[in-house]
Amino acid sequence: MSSQKFKVKKIRDQKPEDLLKDLEKLKGELIQLRTVKVSAGNAQKLGRIGLVRKRIAKYLTVINEQRRNSVKNASKSGSKLPVDLRGKKTRAIRQRLTRSERAQKTQRQWKRLNNFPLRKFALKE
Numbered sequence: 001m002s003s004q005k006f007k008v009k010k011i012r013d014q015k016p017e018d019l020l021k022d023l024e025k026l027k028g029e030l031i032q033l034r035t036v037k038v039s040a041g042n043a044q045k046l047g048r049i050g051l052v053r054k055r056i057a058k059y060l061t062v063i064n065e066q067r068r069n070s071v072k073n074a075s076k077s078g079s080k081l082p083v084d085l086r087g088k089k090t091r092a093i094r095q096r097l098t099r100s101e102r103a104q105k106t107q108r109q110w111k112r113l114n115n116f117p118l119r120k121f122a123l124k125e
Contacts, residue, residue, distance in 0.1 A: 006055055011062050023059045
């Protein structure tokens with residue numbers, strides 16, 4: 001693990017198994033750094049804790065992206081996406097009736113509309 005800037009592009013084309021192995025190594029390194037911190041280690045190593053945490057976050061982000069993309073590709077044939085891949089919006093918007101559902105009327109409403117249509121009145125001036 002060099003001190004250069006870490007590029008996410010490099011890990012995007014890795015296989016998920018390799019990503020998970022590297023992630024485990026990073027988690028092990030983070031544990032070592034935290035034990036050094038507790039045992040009053042030198043300040044140079046303590047500065048790496050933040051870098052390692054960010055690198056772990058990048059790995060997890062790439063793993064989640066790959067997982068999401070594979071699920072999207074698998075569910076393209078089906079009509080419904082998994083809940084976590086659907087648009088979030090708000091609860092009210094998600095549960096709103098569709099236009100056709102709003103337009104539907106009960107049997108009683110149809111009878112009332114047909115038997116008692118709106119009357120038109122002509123006003124004298």
